Amino acid sequence: MAHQWGMVIDLDRCTGCEACVVACHAENNISTVGADQAARGRAKHWIRVERYYEGEFPDVKTKFMPVLCQQCGNAPCEPVCPTFASYHTQEGLNGQIYNRCIGTRYCANACPYNVRFFNFYNPVWDKPLNLQLNPDVSLREVGIMEKCTFCVQRIKAAEIQAQSEKRDVKDGEIQPACVQSCTTRAMVFGDLNDPESEVSRLARSHRATRLLDELGTAPKVTYLQRDSWHDGQDV
Amino acid sequence: MTDKTSDQINRDLLNPLFETSGRYWLVLSCFVAIVIAAVFAFAWQVYNGIGVAGIRRPVFWGFYITNFVFWIGLSHAGTLISAILRLCNATWRRPVTRCAEVITVFALSIGALFPVIHLGRPWVAFWLIPYPSERFIWPNIRSPLLWDFFAINTYLIGSVTFLLLPIIPDFAVVRDRATGLRKKIYRILALGWSGTPKQWHRLETAMHIMAIAIIPVAVSVHSIVSWDFAMAPVPMWHSTIFAPYFVCGAIFSGIAALILAMAFLRKFLHLEEYLLPIHFENLGKLLLVMSLLWFYFVFSERLTTWYGNESSEMAVFWLTQTGRFSPLFWLMVFCNFILPVPILAIKKLRTIAGTAIASGAVVLGMWLERYLIIVPSLSRKYLPYAYVTNPYKPTWVEITITAGTFAGLIMLYMLFSKVVPIISMWELKAGKQHVVAGTVPLIAPAKEVEAD
Amino acid sequence: MERRDFLKISALTGATAALDACGSPDHQLIRFVPEEDLIPGIATWKPSICTLCTGGCGMLARVMPGEAEVVRRGQLGLLKMGLAKKLEGNPNHPINQGKLCPRGQAGLQVTYHPDRLRNPLKRSGPRGSGEFQSIGWDEAIKELASQLSPFESGKQESGFAFLTSPLRGQRANIVSNFTAALKSTRWIEFAFLDDQTVRLANSSAFGHAAPPTLDLARSNYIISFGADFLSTWNSPVAQSVAYGQMRQGRPGVRGKLVHFEPRTSITAANADEWLACAPGTEGLVALGIAHVIISENLRSASAAGAAGNAIQGWTGGLAEYAPATIEKQVGIPAARITKIAREAAANQPALAVIGGSAAAQTNGLFNALAVNALNALLGNVGKPGGTIFTPPIPGTPSNAAELQGKLEFDAFLRQIKSDPNAVKVLFLYHANPVFAAPASLQVRNTLEKIPFIASFGSFIDETSAMADLILPDHSPLESWLDDTPPSGSAQAVVSLAAPAMSPLHDTRAMPDVLLDLGHQLGPDAAKSLPWKTYDEAMKAAYGGLQKQKGSITAKDADDFWQKMQDQGGWWSTEENSAVPTTEKNSTPPTKVSAPQFDGDASDFPFHFLPYASQMQYDGSLANLPWMQEAPDPLSSAMWGTWVEINTQTAAKLGIRQSDLIEVASRHGSLRAPAFLTPAIAPDVIAMPVGQGHQNYTRYATSRGANPISILAPMTVAGTDSLAWAATRVKVSRVGEGKLILFGGGLNEQPAEIRHR
């Protein structure tokens, strides 16, 4: 049976430290664009930590929410791509096939989560920063759309490993870079088709919600809402 | 006009083909220069990357797609209008049809450029063509962009045919007058037209078929263009009203463009005796109707959004009504409704100058409309964190290319008027004959021959 | 020059890239023989240690073969070598348990930084001009030796001084021995964010001169006073891991976090209750809470023991600190203080912690002692779910000794100012006081007086730009490392790591250079530095742990040594957390002391609150592109600095988002764009430390403004550390500014709708 990779993010654990953001940059060869381009809205962060304030001083609530590609089961970005560069993989990921992308940017407009990023110029690494580049991830050149892949290179590696050992991928064996670095263990990754996996278990929590679920995108990222405190007795 | 003999008609209308003033070349070269600048800008963009344009996350579409929709809209000037007029046999249409159809062909080909210009990697645009390869990959038929690709090509082929068919007899006339190399060329273009009853009859049938066929195509094209937006779950895009809204807007801007073109032709090609106030008045009435219709669409779109009060859509709504884009929005309303309606409604103002002014305003207003559909929605898309802080601003590249396409249309038009009589001569003659006879069949000369 | 161009081209053509398909060898760089035959595409994981902050996290470096452009034998060519590609937390390490913060992740870019110094440099232009010429190592070391030789023979205090960032483990040991060998007591550890105040308070209250270890994971109620323990304070990753556990790790139990700070730090943002008490009144609040607990007999005053006795009037029940009495002063309703006190007493185990700005006021020591007393009153010091202390490493001097006889930085400056000949040679290592000390201390002019300065840093920064000689250190990933984190774990921890990769450039490890020098200087020096190399020193120091009960069982010394490298260190297995000594009470009871502020409230209406940036920390990480482009968690700003100001206050002053505003104290002024936020006290102006470098690589130079520069030179009473939260400022709008934000909407509701 095919896997359905999914993620759970516990907003009650997340501190907004952004370890995931930098880990993602390191793992996925995401180039920095520099101050000028960042000012022109060209910065690329496959995962970002959204911060919202509620209320006015002194009763201000601050909320953090990591947002990455939700790997929608019913993704608006997929049908609009004229060349199948953005398409649904057999394991339920929203694949982005760089070499097939012609840069219509239609997918990015269709995406309600704004998690798709475009290479307005060729990426640049001042030597020898290029020595850090992860050989398992390809470098996206100018005119190509890119986005979070759930670290598909790690998924593939684990699957090949499992296959060579004639077994199925174990739960927790695969950790995307963001999940691995998450300092509070707020993120959990796993197979939603396996009811026993931790991610499935957490996705059944009473705190589980999905981002912009009302749009019918069927996201595979589940958010566990922030808990409240009453005398320490709370489930 | 009725007292003009066919010789006079020939003389007046063929005059531009055989005599060219120095001023013509001067003006032409200006426009050519602008076009060249645009080509350079595009080359610059290909070389450095699309980043030289002003687009930014999440406003990934800007001037280019605006122009795309605008030009496709403009292209509804001719074919649709002239087809309708032909079918319902409006005699006054005769001098108008051709300059209308010409606009269609040129505007369409210019509009079709933009999807390629706006690509991140234009050199692989050919992947939109479904061609067999050993990789078993085909384009994605679910994508509205692919629908565009087919719709636009169909429409282009259709309108080119529709334009060329009625030119054939005029080519023949030119052929008979021209000399030397020109004669050779026009001989080929005339396809051996000799004006036999059979040829007239076939021309008639062909025109009939085309006139009927082209209308659904024209309507479908702009519906599909509208679906580029309506199919995406973006606030204020995802709306069922878009298809008719766009078609209406297209015809609206199309008529406006036609009136402008006629006004200029009349002035510069000295066609005062042929393009008469009556033509402008009638087209003006059409424009008035479309203006009211357009306002109806905008109103109902805005009303439903506001009444529905869905937060993600309200963000966009207020951004255009009172927010950063409100000046542009209200200018649009002014240009498309407040200014043209009185001018066109009051008979005294519905003069050539009046309609021309109204049309100019409408063309601008319709361009703004497209801009206001695209940019505000993308800068207010769902999650507030992704709202743009510093807005989309076009760069010199986008502006140059845009200017270049406007110059391009005029350039092509000027060149065209030098190779083809801009008014269908034989239809004019036919019209004259049968004003006398009192009956107005579609193709008169055939009857003539029978009479003999 | 031509050669360089050619290299550029070869780089552009992707000769160094994944594919060099076409062409022939003579169009490419020569290739050196690789040390070992590496198998391409296969990754190995090598333990390492994060040195970027005081946390002391253990790391695993993912090393893969790659082709690097390197200079060998004075010739440039390609070398197949193992390259670190990714850093992850070491899952076995007791401190960070497999996790790593954004700063740690970015450690890679230190190694591969384009502006990293590649070989020894000698000053060629006038001092500070930044003109250097490359020289060989032998020449460099000879130069140093000639400078130092007079001191070694001398008897009295010599003119040698060693200025470093806070060091631990054998690095510290070698530096101190080296300094001693040169007959000098001037080893100065400098850092903008030092924890001296907290250490002192802990030492007098609990007998442990160490920062606390917070057992959040098992705690039910946490009261934090300005300690941004989820971001930059103490051992952030250890605390974050525990925090996650505290929130959702225990079925049926969810701990509560209450945070007192004038602005919303990352910790405040995650608190269940954030209370903006007036700056400097944290101690009062703590005593207010204690008062409620005592007066309502929720716990007896005596329970606080020594910590309580350190506060005047503690035994009397702190009548004058009743919430109703202090609420005006602290700006928090009495009811809430009372409520918190009752909750804390009811939800055991509970703990209190102080840090950050609360301890960086002029009355910081009092605040710390007050919080310690409260902590002791809550009764969980040294117990599970409370504040505990990392036990000392068996067989090594306890870190209590580290406080004694250490020359403080401003004392050092005073010495030079009073006697220009006091210091003749200064060694610099990773300390950048010219940037990280208030301009009013005139660090640059003072250090100018020193005839000879040598730096071991890997980068040119404001301070090392003044050096006469630069001997670049390896990057952490390229060198041996050891660390003995004083906090963050209930186990005694010794981290140790062999080089994860071989050096890219012609650099040498600072400890090895010191040992070389020592042996060249003479017999005395050689005696006090008995090891040939740095790793030998470590082997000698930690060999004894083999007998201790810990994470490694080895058959012999070499086996133990090897296992220690494989594991990334040694740690005791059972949690024998050090017990606080309650009977010892050295200091006389301290009276309540009100905070002093520089500049009077009428001219300078705002409190100025600099804070450690999540990304650039204290400024030492501003040179890393990832740290520049990663959006700040709260402001989402990139590639620059900003001034946080309350929305209403800004409205009063006519300041709009991203306007350029001027912040002026009595000691200087700076300009930066405004960032409007509701989550800061109306009378407080906050600003992240880290930007505003004048000379710190291509990425950080002249970017943003440096809040430290306008601070007043005030110290925390009873200590020598800078009271960096004790400055008052005024602000005014000067024009349009440029603020690069990644995030757009600040609030959940789109503004267009909210205003209707």
Add this chain to the structure above:
Amino acid sequence: MSLSAGGFKSWLRIIAVIGIGFVTWLVVEHALPAEGQATPSSAQEPTAGVFTTAHSTVTQAIEEFFNYRPEPTQPITFTHKVHLANGLQCINCHVGVDQGPDARIPSVNFCMTCHRVIATTNPEIQKLSGYLARGEDVPWQRVYGFEPSAHVKFNHAPHIRAGVQCAECHGDMTKQTVAVRAVNLNMGFCVQCHRQHNVSVDCVTCHF
């Protein structure tokens, strides 16, 4: 008549002036680039002396577009034929091919382990020892491999495990001296084989 016409004309002019003025203001206000927004300086990126995935020259871009790659010229005319004839297996030298993505191309040290004693007089072997003497590795040129812009992540190991013979993709090396590009490894070739052995042809199997 003429009067009214004249009145009308002047009225038109006023409208025109107002309209044009208003439009210009709007364009300046809303359409024209703000400073710092559209400065061509930002277009100068990427700067020289950097690593970039793009092509440095237009010619290169065109060559890749038409998938033209010149045959590599090897520094040493290494003969696979002889080595294989002498009983060596591919994997003896190309270590790691069954463990991970890439097969190793042996370093000069590795070759010299045998050639210290074998065929030392052969001029090509002397070239080899020459490299070692100069402390250089042999600058072997890649024969196969994908353009970076193909974004292909090929992994040898699973193919070896699946029992794919080296020859199927690299030609019969027992007949080659210096390795030549015997098989055109384009996507069609891969997909065809994957379909035959009904292995996944999901794009993300190879492209990520």
